[in-house]
Amino acid sequence: MHTILLCGGSGQRLWPLSGRIRSKMFLQLLPAPDGSTESMIGRVCRQLHQAELDESVLFVTHQDQMAITRRYTGNQYPVIGEPQKRGTFTAAALGVLHLYSTGKANPEDIICVAPADMFADEDFFRTFHQFTDILASSQSELVMLGTKPTYPSDQYGYIVPEQGSTDAYAPVISFEEKPAVAKARKLMQKHALWNCGVFAFPLSFMLSHLEKVGLPTGLAAFMDQYSGLPVRSFDKEVAERTAKAVVMRHEGTWCDLGSWDSLTAQLPSPVTGAGGIRGDCRDTHIINELGIPLHVIGVPGIVAIGSPEGILIAAKKEANAIKDVLQETSDEPRFGETGWGSFTVLDHTASGTGLVLTILLSVLPEHVMPEMSSEHSSKTWMIVSGCGEVTVNGLASEASAGAIFTMARGDRHAIRAVSAMKLIEVRIGEAGDDGRVYGS
Incomplete structure (x- = not known):
């Protein structure tokens, strides 16, 4: 099996620490087993190694982040770059065609596509070893990983599995990408699972899909068209359209660290960097990369973030609104890795x-x-x-x-x-x- 890890995203939700030049996956904030800190991408690499999955790993990122991706992965894996960001489907197709055109993978080989910035336990990655057998035994075209939702969110895809299955997997009845909260609530009543963003399929399945949508299966021809391709997500382009799909259920830890609320929940201390918290500051976090101290006194439930890119003070539940602010500005980056x-x-x-x-x-x-x-x-x-x-x-x-x-x-x-x-x-x-x- 070949694992393609996608490194994408604009980094807006975790501004000012992440942005166009430094994505969230490179933030050195998560607690590491040795007591130090590690990045999201470093954590995933460590877990892939522990699960014995790192023999055939390929990273796909934007061409501007190829060098930093190699740096944070210790130059241990091949990295290829997209000339433009065109969504997870296009990036996954690029990875597949790279493996196919270079002779590293054959049409019958199994491909696993996953995000490089996921946060999960070690058992999550060990389940990847089951993909090949499940595709064979279920005669399906696509395997997904899902986990039980904790609340009706409009930020995740929802997988509705067939009920009553006694196997390690269940046929997928339907898939819906990022529904409104009211629809998400109804999907949860149908025992829908959050999509973890991990997909496994035979390489031939991707080749066939590219042909169906009129895209070339040759790498050179695909690259020639890249800049003119629309932005496509794998979820909408493939997961929502595939009739023969099954889902495996992950019972352990999985979450998307794409908001200040979810990220700070994993930090070992409420204060990172120069500064401090006093008074009633329940569920308040400071992350400060500046050389000057940042203090919060008597304000609960906020994030106070300082970096050379800017300063953000926001209630955790409202912090995602920064995306709207950033879309109204076009400032050049003041910091980059x-x-x-x-x-x-x-x-x-x-x-x-x-x-x-x-x-x-x-x-x-x-x-x-x-x-x-x-x-x-x-x-x-x-x-x-x-x-x-x-x-x-x-x-x-x-x-x-x-x-x-x-x-x-x-x-x-x-x-x-x-x-x-x-x-x-x-x-x-x-x-x-x-x-x-x-x-x-």
Whole structure:
């Protein structure tokens, strides 16, 4: 069996910690077995290894997040990138066609598609081993995983299983993606299960579905059409339309950490970062990435979140409204993580037709910021801490605290860190020389 893990989402619900550059799956907040913290994607990788499922894993992400995905998965798995975000169905199809075209999978092989940011117990992943046998014994085309709903939510898909089955699975009567709350309540009365976002099927099933909807089954042709494809979810495109499907029921832990309410419920402490809570602050959480303290006094049931991207103070039950706020703005990211480290925009000053950006760069030890050139701006780097090597136009120089390097427009430049490095970059360019500060 081949496991395709999808890394998608816009990160709006967990702003300001997540966003277009750093998705929620990379947030290093969850308690790890050794007492430290781990990211959602790191937790899933650890659990896949424990369940002996990591022999054939493929990550599909947006091309801008390929490097950071490799970093957070320890460079242990292949990662491919979408040129544009086109939904979970399109991403899953890309993963399948990659495996098929490279000869890593055959039409009769079983494919498991799952989100890379799910939160579940170890038994959840061990059930994956049953998919192949269940597809064979049930003669179905699709296996889903479901769990008992805890409340009528409009944020999940609902699977209605046939009642009375004594097998490890049940035929699916119907599937409905994100119904209104009133409809969700009625579905729960029919013993519907929340869809966990995990699907297993023969590779040939995906090839057949692509042909039915008029899409190519060759990888090159599929990629040629990618930018013009509509956004399609796997749930609506496949799960709702497949007549021969079965569902397995997971009785243990599973939840989607896509809201502040659900995420903070998994944190080991109400305060992460500088700051504190006093007075009646029941069910209040602080997560602060800023270098200044954040305190909450006598306000229960809120989240207080600080990051270089912004500050959010919200009642937990109302925090999802931030998505509407963000859709009304188009600010460029002020913070981002990359394959080599991270960047924080400290200042953004426009003067006439010019622009001055001041940026803090953090480069991880033994990592390299790839060679680049700035055609529309000049740069100055001042090393604040750590040591390494700066290369300008092919000439390498040692770099340690206090060293200054200046690059004119068009100069090729790169940095290799020996120890963890921090440096201040002052970039002087044209007013339109934006703000994609650094890519992946």
